[in-house]
Amino acid sequence: MTAALAALAGVAGLLLALAVLWPLRARGRLGFMAACLSIGVASASLYLLVGDPRAAQAPAAPSLAELRDGVQALEQALEQEPQRADGWVLLGRSRAELGQLDAAAAAYSRAAALAPDDAGVLVEAAQARAQADPGKRFDDVALEWLQHALQVQPDAERAAWLLGIALRQRGRDGEAVAVWSALLPRLQPGAAAALEQQLVIARAAAGAQAPAASAGAVQEKAATRVRVRIALPPGFDPAQWPQGAALFVLARAPGGPPMPVAVRRYPLQALPASVSLSDADSPMPTQPLSAHARVEVLARLSRDGTAAHADGDLQSEPVMVQLPQRGELDLQLR
DSSP: OHHHHHHHHHHHHHHHHHHHHGGGGGGOHHHHHHHHHHHHHHHHHHHHHHOOGGGOSSOOOOOSHHHHHHHHHHHHHHHHOTTOHHHHHHHHHHHHHTTOHHHHHHHHHHHHHHOTTOHHHHHHHHHHHHHHSTTOOOOHHHHHHHHHHHHHOTTOHHHHHHHHHHHHHTTOHHHHHHHHHHHGGGSOHHHHHHHHHHHHHHHHHHHHHSOOOOHHHHHHHHHTOEEEEEEOOTTOOGGGSOTTOEEEEEEEOTTSOSSOSEEEEEEGGGOOSEEEEOGGGOSOTTSOGGGOSEEEEEEEEETTSSSSOOTTOEEOOOEEEESSOOSOEEEEOO
């Protein structure tokens, strides 16, 4: 009954939008239909959030015919303006809301073709393609979209999360670990905790597949470690900090991109006195810590638990380290 009433709310919203927005139709048929359809979908969504079925005095037996007519009108508008990527995105979302997953995936494919460098569109298109698959798998096209989304927007969290899933579906657990490890420092505490659980599983799977390292390789990896001692400010009181605060210790390429070549994250409740960074902490397998002759090392205590610097955070001065490192580096948080 709730779903039926929500559908009725959506239809009512659509009809109201048609009445209110009709004077704007001259500015463009696609924009007019998109606005109407958006209000209709929003009305249904709002009802599902706050509506009370008991308030209906005489519930009718509504159908989704009018709403489907709105979607059909949007399709007709796209026939006149097929170059509108935003229109195809709206159509994909609407088809998905109606449970028409194949049609939604097809609409998103058109949007991705029109906006090949829009990370948001690529991520939505990849997810729609997976939802339409009987096994809920990301195929090669969806995988390429996710990889390109991260290329054009390296901080796209949803793209990184889905890419890790797609890689794990293919048994490429080591690559999934690298992608998720890079994502982890940017997540809020709740999401980070959930991802850490998946990382444990992925690391175990990757370890089972990895060949045993030779003694020489182990020594070489050990030589690329960066050992750091963390000094907190005098009088530091953890009780004055949010529970979601976190410490990041990272190494990055001097003059290179902001993405670290090695990073570790610690919650406020487990602040370490010393940290050791190695290739195991490298977000990207193609750019491990050992691939660099020098790195810039710093520590940051983040109030909101994310890697981005914000007012009120404590941070050490960046220190240049020659690899392989000798001894231990002292970092003072200020």
